[in-house]
Amino acid sequence: MPSYFILVPILLPVIVGILLLIFPIEDAKKRNICIEIVVVLNTILVLWLLTHRPTESFYMFSLGARLPLTLNIDGLSMFFGGLVACLWPLASLYAFEYMKHEERVNTFMAFYTITYGVTLGVAFAGNIITMYLFYECLTMVTLPLVIHTMTREARKATRQYLYYMIGGTAFAFIAIVFYSLFCNDIAFVLGGNLNLAAISNHMDIALLVYVFGFFGFGVKAAIFPFHGWLPAASVAPTPVTALLHAVAVVKSGAFAIMRLTYYCFGTETLHGTWAQVVVLIAALITITYGSTLGVRETHFKRRLAYSTISNLSYILLAVATMSPLGLIAGLSHMAVHAIMKISAFFCAGAVMHQTEKNYIYELDGLGFEMPVTFMALFISGLSLMGMPLFAGFVSKWNIVHALLEHESMIGYISVLVLLYSGLMTGIYMLTIIVRAWFPHVGYHKDLVEEFRDPNWLMKGPLVIFSVLTVVIGFYAQPLLDFIQKIAVGIY
Secondary structure: OOHHHHHHHHHHHHHHHHHHHHOOOOOHHHHHHHHHHHHHHHHHHHHHHHHOOOOOOEEEEEOOOOOEEEEOOOHHHHHHHHHHHHHHHHHHHHHHHHOOOOOOHHHHHHHHHHHHHHHHHHHHEOEHHHHHHHHHHHHHHHHHHHOOOOOHHHHHHHHHHHHHHHHHHHHHHHHHHHHHHHEOOOEOOOOOOEOHHHHHHHHHHHHHHHHHHHHHHHOOOOOOOOOOHHHHHHHOOHHHHHHHHHHOHHHHHHHHHHHHHHHHHOHHHHOOOHHHHHHHHHHHHHHHHHHHHHHHOOEHHHHHHHHHHHHHHHHHHHHOOOOHHHHHHHHHHHHHHHHHHHHHHHHHHHHHHHHOOOEHHHOOOHHHHOHHHHHHHHHHHHHHHOOOOOHHHHHHHHHHHHHHHHOOHHHHHHHHHHHHHHHHHHHHHHHHHHHHHOOOOOOOHHHOOOOOOOOHHHHHHHHHHHHHHHHHHHOOHHHHHHHHHHHOOOO
């Protein structure tokens, strides 16, 4: 297949989104049908491209000597691109119903669609320069989504989001410049592509630059202490928070760190160094912090946001083991977390959409009136806890295996931190379920009996994600086999 086909699924959603901004479709039904056709078609294109991937990269143009902009599909691209492509059509269906009574829906759906293409650009980038440009474009196209409601809180959250991303950009840019100057070839190569002879006398500087890059890209992955934008962004409409917390933005941050660690600097360069210890400790602090704050938070979506902060650092912790098994564990949790967290956010959104209730103490008795929604949340919660027979157990087991393989004190401490986090997850997820199904004394049924589950545009994705969570829990081997081939370089 010609390599320029890689550009098609990136450009198609972007062009359609821009056309939607220029030529708005006021009829909601026609607009939704048009967008869903484009999104589904684009997903089919991506899946076809991944099964018939070009053998060569696609050169677009150059920004200067040693700075080509290229697209390429390797194993990691296949994984992230496929994950995004499979989740987006269902997320769009949910957004159609959720946003039905909101203002400026045309603009919202335009940027929502553009974000699909830009996220695929991050996935299919052939080198760190190309990835960085798409990565920054992702910030720009998601800003209108965060500020969509135009409330005071939304404007404040958008400013905070922008400031954090600008700071992260500066740190990441240092790593990109260093790597561009001291690499053998700027293209992504599993195992890294640094010119070790050129930096042999400046290894501490190289390690410091890697740490800068880790924290720079880690801003999108909500690494402590650069996590504050994520709970604040919960003021955005639920389709956006699900997009930010489960699919596009935060996963792009984790994906970029994987590229930086395994495909740029290389694990042989980093393993056993002080830089590895620093990033391991940062991930552990973030896991502990996110889990603890999740228990204390009473706002439904913000509690899930703290859960996201914690779970993203599960991925970074696995990556920081600097081993093939760590990459397998990180990728498996990236996939599993995307499914179970988008399901959890969609449950929160369904509750808010149907009842206008935002806080956990307002959920008494809703489980009886919205059984599908809260059963989906229950399944998501069990998976987030890491219960056996659910998808979360599969990825967390792999993370523990990678940490024990590390055979170090920090590895053993990390396992204890994961156990603590699992306990906290059980508390902050199951207390929601208990509220919904076992209301407190004095609860008045007549206050909630008018509420019902949403229609199938919102309920359908919840059911599908719940089924996937259970299926992966029982039969994860095909997913793990695919990821293992990525980790050893077969793809």
